[in-house]
Amino acid sequence: MAEVKTKGEVIFNRAAIVAVLIALVIMLTPIFWIGATAFKPRNLATTAPPTVFFEPTLSPFAKLFTKRSQLREPVDEATYAAAPWWEQLIYDGGESVVRNKKTGEATSSGYGNRYMNSLIVSIISTFLAVSMGTITAYGFSRFRVPGEQDWLFFILSTRMLPPIVVAIPMFLMYRAVGLYDTHVGLIILYTAFNLSFAVWIMKGFIDEIPREYEEAALVDGYTRLQAFRKIVLPEALTGIAATAVFCFITAWNEYAFALMMTSRNAQTAPPYIPSQVGSGLSDWTVIASGAFLFLLPVAIFTFLLRNHLLRGMSFGAIRK
Amino acid sequence: MARIELRNIQKFFGAVQVLKDVNLTIEDGEFVVMLGQSGCGKTTTLRAIAGLETVSSGTISIDGKEVQDLRAADRDIAFVFQSFSLYPHMTVRENIAFPLRAVRMSQSELDAAVNEVAGVLGIERFLNRKPSALSGGDMQRVAIGRALVRRPKALLMDEPIGALDAKLREQMRAEIKRLHISRGSTSVYVTHDQIEAMSLADRIVVMHAGLLQQVGAPEEVYNRPANLFVAQFVGSPVMNVSDIAVEGGAGAAVLSFGKGTRLPVAGGHVGHLPGQRPVKLGIRPEAVLLRHAPEPGFVETETTNIEPLGSHEIVDVRLGDATLRARVEPGFVGDGQKVWVGIDPERAHFFDGESGMALRRTA
Numbered sequence: 001m002a003e004v005k006t007k008g009e010v011i012f013n014r015a016a017i018v019a020v021l022i023a024l025v026i027m028l029t030p031i032f033w034i035g036a037t038a039f040k041p042r043n044l045a046t047t048a049p050p051t052v053f054f055e056p057t058l059s060p061f062a063k064l065f066t067k068r069s070q071l072r073e074p075v076d077e078a079t080y081a082a083a084p085w086w087e088q089l090i091y092d093g094g095e096s097v098v099r100n101k102k103t104g105e106a107t108s109s110g111y112g113n114r115y116m117n118s119l120i121v122s123i124i125s126t127f128l129a130v131s132m133g134t135i136t137a138y139g140f141s142r143f144r145v146p147g148e149q150d151w152l153f154f155i156l157s158t159r160m161l162p163p164i165v166v167a168i169p170m171f172l173m174y175r176a177v178g179l180y181d182t183h184v185g186l187i188i189l190y191t192a193f194n195l196s197f198a199v200w201i202m203k204g205f206i207d208e209i210p211r212e213y214e215e216a217a218l219v220d221g222y223t224r225l226q227a228f229r230k231i232v233l234p235e236a237l238t239g240i241a242a243t244a245v246f247c248f249i250t251a252w253n254e255y256a257f258a259l260m261m262t263s264r265n266a267q268t269a270p271p272y273i274p275s276q277v278g279s280g281l282s283d284w285t286v287i288a289s290g291a292f293l294f295l296l297p298v299a300i301f302t303f304l305l306r307n308h309l310l311r312g313m314s315f316g317a318i319r320k
Numbered sequence: 321m322a323r324i325e326l327r328n329i330q331k332f333f334g335a336v337q338v339l340k341d342v343n344l345t346i347e348d349g350e351f352v353v354m355l356g357q358s359g360c361g362k363t364t365t366l367r368a369i370a371g372l373e374t375v376s377s378g379t380i381s382i383d384g385k386e387v388q389d390l391r392a393a394d395r396d397i398a399f400v401f402q403s404f405s406l407y408p409h410m411t412v413r414e415n416i417a418f419p420l421r422a423v424r425m426s427q428s429e430l431d432a433a434v435n436e437v438a439g440v441l442g443i444e445r446f447l448n449r450k451p452s453a454l455s456g457g458d459m460q461r462v463a464i465g466r467a468l469v470r471r472p473k474a475l476l477m478d479e480p481i482g483a484l485d486a487k488l489r490e491q492m493r494a495e496i497k498r499l500h501i502s503r504g505s506t507s508v509y510v511t512h513d514q515i516e517a518m519s520l521a522d523r524i525v526v527m528h529a530g531l532l533q534q535v536g537a538p539e540e541v542y543n544r545p546a547n548l549f550v551a552q553f554v555g556s557p558v559m560n561v562s563d564i565a566v567e568g569g570a571g572a573a574v575l576s577f578g579k580g581t582r583l584p585v586a587g588g589h590v591g592h593l594p595g596q597r598p599v600k601l602g603i604r605p606e607a608v609l610l611r612h613a614p615e616p617g618f619v620e621t622e623t624t625n626i627e628p629l630g631s632h633e634i635v636d637v638r639l640g641d642a643t644l645r646a647r648v649e650p651g652f653v654g655d656g657q658k659v660w661v662g663i664d665p666e667r668a669h670f671f672d673g674e675s676g677m678a679l680r681r682t683a
Contacts, residue, residue, distance in 0.1 A: 212405035215372050218392040219399040220470070221422030234409045 031295070037288035042093055045284040059089035060285035064293075066090065067098040067107040111272060111290060118268040119297065120183055122251040125190035129247045130240060132191070133198025134206075138228060140199070141206040142214075152203075155196045163193065164256050171260055181262045189257055194247040201246075205239025206232065241308035249298055269294050322383045322473035322506050323348045324369060329378035331364055331530075338364050340530040342378070346474075351500050351507045353517040355553070356527035362510045365527070366476050369508065370399045382473055393422070398467035402479040404459045406451035412462050413438075413447040419470040437469045440499070457488045464499070474506040482511065493519055514554045518542065526550045543667075548676035551602045551669055557634055560608065562642030563673065564601045566593045575601060577640025583619055588665035589680045598673025605634060607667035608646035610653060611660040618660035626655050637661050 005013075037045050039056035068090055075091050087097055087106070097106040140148060170189070171180070179185030209232060217227035233240075259271040273290045276283070302309070324346040331339035338361045346352045354362040367373040369380060371392030380388045387395050398419070406415050416434045425433075438444045441461045451459055460480055467475055481492045497520055500507055511517055517524050518538045526533040526541060526549070534546040545551035551559050565576040572586035573593060593599060611618050624643065625636040628650060635646045635653060639661060646661070653659050670679040 210403060210405060212401045212403050213407060215392075216399065216401065216405045216407075216466075217418070218372065219370050219395075219397060220419035220466070221393045223391070223393060226422075231407055235407075 034288050034291050034295070037285055038292035040285050040288075042283055042285050045288070057089065058086070059093055060283075060289035061293075062086035062089045063093065063095070063283065063286045064111050064289045065109055067109050068095040069098055070094065071096050111269070114267055114269045114272045115293065117183065117186075117262075117266055118252060118270070118294075121186045121190060121266070121268055122248055122297075124183075125187045125194065125251045126244055126247045128187070128191045129194035129198045130202075130244045133195055133243065134202045134233075134236065134240060136195075136199045137202035137206050138232060140203055142211065152200070155199050158192070158196045167256065167260055170257070174261055179261075181265045181267075183266045185261055186258065186266055186268070189261065190251040190254060193254075194250055197250075198243050198247060201243045202236065202239055205236050205243075209235045238308045241305040245302055245305055245309065248301055252298055324474060324506065324508070325379075325381045325384075326365070326369070327379045327381075329365070329368065329380070330376045331361075331368065331373070332376045338530050339368070339375070342530075342532060344525060344532065344535065346506060346508060349504045349506055351497075351509065351520060351522045352525060353509045353511060353521035353523075354525045354527055355511060355514060355517040356533075357512055357553075360527045361530040362525075362527045363478055366399075366478055366508060366510050369474075370397050370476050371395050372399070396470075396473045398470060398472035398475050400460075400463050400467050400475070400477040400480045402482050404451075404456075404463040404483075406459055406462055406466070408451055411448050411450055412443065412454070415451065415462055416447075416465045416469050419466060423470075433469050437465045440468075440502075441465045441495075456484050457492060460484065460492060461495075464496070468499075468503065468505070472505075474508065477507065477509045479511055480509070481516070482513070489516075496520065514556065518554070524554075526553060528553075544678070544680070545602070545669065546678055548600065548602065548671045551671070551678075555604055557605050557645055557647070559602045559604050559669070560642070560644045561600050561602050561671075562639075562644070564599055564642075566599055577642050579640045581619060581621075581640030583639070583662065584617055585663065585665045585668070586617075588668050589670055590665050590668070593670055593679060599679065600671040600673055600676075601663075602669035602671055603644065603663050604667065605645045605647035607664040608637075608644050609662045609664060610635065610637070610646050610648055611662070612653075614660050615662070618662040621659060621661050623653055623655055623657050623659055626653075635659075 033050075036052070036054075038060055039058070040051065040054055041057050041059065044051040044054050066086075071091070071094050075096065080088060080091055083091065090097055099105065100107055139145065140152060145151060174180045174185055179188070213231045213235065214224075214227040217231050218224065222230065253270065254268070255270040258268045262268070262271075269290070273287060273294065276287050276290065324344075326342050326344045329339050329342040330337065340361075342361075342365060344352075344365075354365060356362045364373055368375050368388075371387070371390060371394075375388055378388070379386050382395065382397070406412075407418065410418065413434055416437060417430055420430050420433060434447070435444070438447055441464060443458060443461050443465060446454055446458060446462070451462065454462065460483075464480070467477075477496075480496070481489045484492060493516060496509075500520075509516075509520060521538055523535060524538055524541045525535045528549050534541055534550045536544075541550060541554050545554065545559075548561065552561060562577065567574045567576060567582075572584065573590045575583045575585055577583065609618070614620065619639070621637045621639055623635050623637055627634040630650070632647050633650050633652065635648055636643050637646060637659060638644075644661065671677065672679055
């Protein structure tokens with residue numbers, strides 16, 4: 001069947017397309033800027049007007065992952081020829097790699113470790129928050145909990161003040177119990193942040209799943225736990241995916257607590273990137289490359305779950 | 321197949337008592353329909369049998385074994401929901417196979433059982449579809465298939481066709497009846513639709529306010545209602561009920577409808593009515609008789625409204641303070657015309673004006 005559109009609808013559609021394009025440009029420009037700067041030679045990073053066309057280089061990434069020092073005089077040709085490609089890129093920028101005195105190996109900058117810390121902390125805390133949140137939400141949704149409304153309000157109230165308000169007491173407590181600068185410490189913190197959010201969002205999704213599904217499974221010979229696993233979880237998958245994306249983004253982007261509660265061992269990537277600003281030389285290409293790599297996991301995670309996020313609630317098989 | 325016994329079942333939701341001492345025995349292979357308005361406790365009773373609801377006191381036994389403390393999974397009973405509740409993330413085949421997967425069963429046995437039940441219900445061609453791609457009637461066929469595939473001890477149905485449109489309901493009603501006859505499964509069926517109850521049931525259980533009002537075969541419930549509630553709930557159009565005064569006795573009486581309208585009646589339950597007490601006359605439209613000319617036992621009145629229904633017409637006539645609705649042939653009488661009205665004493669019901677209980681000859 002052909003769609004019939006009035007003139008007004010056509011104009012509205014075109015206006016909507018233009019609006020979406022403008023919004024897209026506004027939102028994507030900073031990301032393009034970061035992405036472009038991450039591949040620029042250092043001397044093109046801060047030109048005015050900005051350089052749009054250039055020959056991309058990987059030297060910012062080589063610099064990002066290594067510890068370097070300024071070269072007083074150019075390196076001799078034999079050493080340059082013997083060096084691996086990434087070290088040559090560093091030499092090209094007038095710097096040399098700082099080597100371990102005993103082994104002679106290049107020293108890493110610490111970004112790699114920080115990045116791994118970010119992944120470990122974000123993935124584990126997201127998993128914990130979503131799984132505990134789902135189970136808690138199921139309990140609130142399906143059983144009569146004495147004081148249910150009060151409990152739910154209490155859970156929500158943990159998000160009612162800016163987290164940074166509790167930073168100092170948290171810092172003192174963490175230091176006292178030995179959680180300062182540990183992965184476990186950050187995981188507990190981020191799980192606690194996200195749990196209230198996960199409970200509330202998942203409760204909404206689970207409330208939407210009709211009880212009759214589980215009751216049918218219970219009558220058909222399954223236990224409550226089996227019914228939860230075989231019926232509720234698959235039905236709640238959309239909600240779980242959405243909640244996981246938001247929890248992951250929160251944990252991945254968290255800056256203030258990561259800066260305060262960690263130093264060397266468990267520090268995540270966000271506090272590291274700005275630490276490269278200043279300290280004598282501000283190499284914006286290195287900062288951009290760090291930020292660019294930092295954007296990738298969230299983008300990939302969201303991309304993988306996009307079908308669940310877009311599918312929405314499609315409960316077609318029940319009559320209400 | 322099984323015999324289900326409910327003994328002294330009470331159920332409270334907080335302070336509200338929804339089941340008041342329910343006693344009922346459902347025989348092996350019987351089709352029992354629980355009939356009542358919403359909130360009367362019929363669904364709660366059904367869910368209690370299934371184990372989806374606990375009872376506050378009393379015992380439920382299936383084949384002599386008490387089950388009220390068992391989990392739903394251990395009662396070996398199947399349940400069909402009004403909402404069908406097919407699992408949307410599974411295909412029709414997986415939906416039907418789902419109860420079989422709870423017990424370890426070989427794939428070939430499982431396939432055979434699913435195919436057999438799909439054949440009986442005529443849903444083979446949908447087996448690989450998702451439930452959302454089915455029509456309402458087919459969804460309910462799948463739901464019934466999922467209930468039957470395990471060969472449960474009893475099949476419980478909670479308004480299974482209530483969500484379908486009228487034509488489909490009629491068709492599904494016939495299918496459920498045919499299925500029951502061919503499988504002989506003990507079935508308990510909850511509905512608020514008295515036509516469904518009449519057409520399907522071996523026995524009807526009429527419930528109201530958590531109490532069983534009457535338990536009996538459809539014709540018994542229709543022809544000998546135990547009280548005013550049953551009389552008015554069963555039958556369409558609804559039975560005429562009017563307050564009357566009774567004069568006389570011993571086989572014949574004069575029923576006074578107020579405003580000086582007096583109808584002499586003889587036979588039926590008439591001679592056994594108590595004098596002096598308020599009495600209600602209940603008479604179904606088909607037992608209200610109209611005549612074009614005066615006859616003994618008929619009084620003159622006028623028609624006040626006519627509802628043509630194709631096969632017959634419902635005619636309203638005034639009789640004293642009461643309006644009686646009579647069922648007549650199409651075109652029998654016009655609106656506002658003079659007619660003579662009488663009642664068939666054999667089909668007249670009398671109820672105690674206070675308790676609503678039926679007053680009848682104790683034969």
